[in-house]
Amino acid sequence: MRDQDLNDIQRLPLFSGMATEHFSQMLRAAYAQDFPAQLQLFRQDDRADFLHVLMEGTVALFAQSGGREATMAIIRPVSSFILAACMLDQPLLMSARTMSRSRIVLIPATDVRKAFRADPEFAVAANRQLAMGFRDMVGQAKSLKLRKSNERLVDYLLTELEVQGTAGRVLISAEKRVLASFLGMTPESLSRAFKSLEAAGVRVSGSQVAIPDPQRLRALLDDA
Amino acid sequence: MRDQDLNDIQRLPLFSGMATEHFSQMLRAAYAQDFPAQLQLFRQDDRADFLHVLMEGTVALFAQSGGREATMAIIRPVSSFILAACMLDQPLLMSARTMSRSRIVLIPATDVRKAFRADPEFAVAANRQLAMGFRDMVGQAKSLKLRKSNERLVDYLLTELEVQGTAGRVLISAEKRVLASFLGMTPESLSRAFKSLEAAGVRVSGSQVAIPDPQRLRALLDDA
């Protein structure tokens, strides 16, 4: 594993508070691996043997059922994933595949659990991470239960607008069909949802979405 | 607060590993309170000032948006709720109301956070709790994204069948309109979904659901 990888990992909020000693101990059996695009990393129901840390590239977490498939999260560097399953030592709930060439560090789950008991700072950070993940999923479930598809798109666009910080426009950083799947709809529905937002000034061109008047979008959600 | 309350609380997986000293310290400012049915305990976006522990009764966590409302979880004794928001000291994502007369112990969030830093066993247990909550929400989001409403009902019934352990029948322990809202559909749709399962042998009578042949239900989900 590269020194740079180690540095980048240690700088993650999840690990940055750890005693260096515990950190090196946890990573002693970890290793980095490069994967081509479109490779399945693991399947739901597999055991969670490694905490994954994405260093470069993009990874999609998705779920499968009855032939269908839904994107649950899109992971970007540098961040860890499947912490919950590692903690609980339980089967994975999601599958993962690389969306582009990716470099991933794999940390044995047993070492993560050990470190977690040894280092209170790590325990705090893991809690934070899990709590945030929980809240993210609550948000998704909320959106799915009480909004229709074009409202979910509005919600997504407004969130991205804040996250990306680029005034008046949003870059869609995944294929639209992946975004559709993430938002719980078909690509066709997403296409139509975008069109329904033209009335609010939204213009789409490729992966660029122009949002001249966020207020008008927000009005479509009309909740407190 | 009753001694019995203290005993029951300490017996929760979340707290059972804690040093008694830390436990009493955490509960020194806690207090129990009785609430009538149908009382709103807190609103989403409120600050999470107290970790709640339900001792008796039933509580529904729900989300609101654009006039609509969706049940996100149904809490039964003895269990804690809104741990994630307390940990992160962030606004609540859900509202709560009692579904029946309820007795709730309120523990100041600051004391929870302190105990969390002081007691590694508690930290581990809190992680467990959050990780389970996360996985629960992932399950809900999965179900909503890739199943249609009667499949979600099937999924619910099969899960309850296992949890309740009563062979061949399931007791619906909330009003059907609440169950409908929990499953992300209208009461009318739930009623029709039940009817569509008659073909698989399911019979509903009030809050009793007879499921003579779980296999036939499972076949409707047809995933691995």
Added chain:
DNA sequence: TGCGTGTCTTGACAAATATCAATTTTAGTC
């Protein structure tokens, strides 16, 4: 540059689900 593959969009249609209104059933109260 041109070819080929896959994504995105559009239209027509079908299926799923919500909404509205009316009725039956249930549960709670005096």
Added chain:
DNA sequence: GACTAAAATTGATATTTGTCAAGACACGCA
């Protein structure tokens, strides 16, 4: 045990969303 109010069901209809098929567009690669 009758009365009331809420919940559950049912039917008719509207809306939303998915499916299928075709064409437009974009991208990678020879």
